[in-house]
Amino acid sequence: MKIYWIVSLFLFLSSHDLLGQAPKQLPAFQQFINYTNQAPFTIDSLDKKHKQVFILYDPGCGHCQELGNGMGKMIHQLDTAIDYYLISMVEKEQVDGFINMFAKPLKNHPQVTFLYDPVGEFITLFHPKNFPSTYIYDKGSLKLIKHFDGENKFEKLFPILKINK
Secondary structure, three states, rough: OOHHHHHHHHHHHHHOOOOOOOEEOOOOOOOOOOOOOOEOOHHHHHHOOOOOEEEEEEOOHHHHHHHHHHHHHHHHHHOOOEEEEEEEEOHHHHHHHHHHHHHHHHOOOOEEEEEEOOOOOHHHHHOOOOEEEEEEEEOOOOEEEEEEEEEOOOOHHHHHHHHOO
């Protein structure tokens, strides 16, 4: 029931355009939880020597499933100095189903971390308007490089994330 109210609030705010622009600086999030070990995950948990990619997704969203599938197919062509955080507001069982059906190559990948947002902190800090919502932040400065709202084709993100030879 809690997820219903979070999603309802998200949709209401999105439809009324009350949400601002994507944050130009990575917000100081504090309430995410790592699905793997149930440990708190905050902005202090990041390796600031890497680019940071945050993707808000819903395991039941077709566009999110397509993005996860595309990312899984291309994960070995991506720059190893980038960390990927896939954030969801649903319980672990649904995330496990998403991974097993659509994004199996991402499971246990060293660059990919699945995070749980139990209180909707991502929505209040990042201001997404659609699922999936992707934010790419520069290493060190943590300034926004690029933001995609509702983009389901990983091929559109790939030029920013590929291995530079």
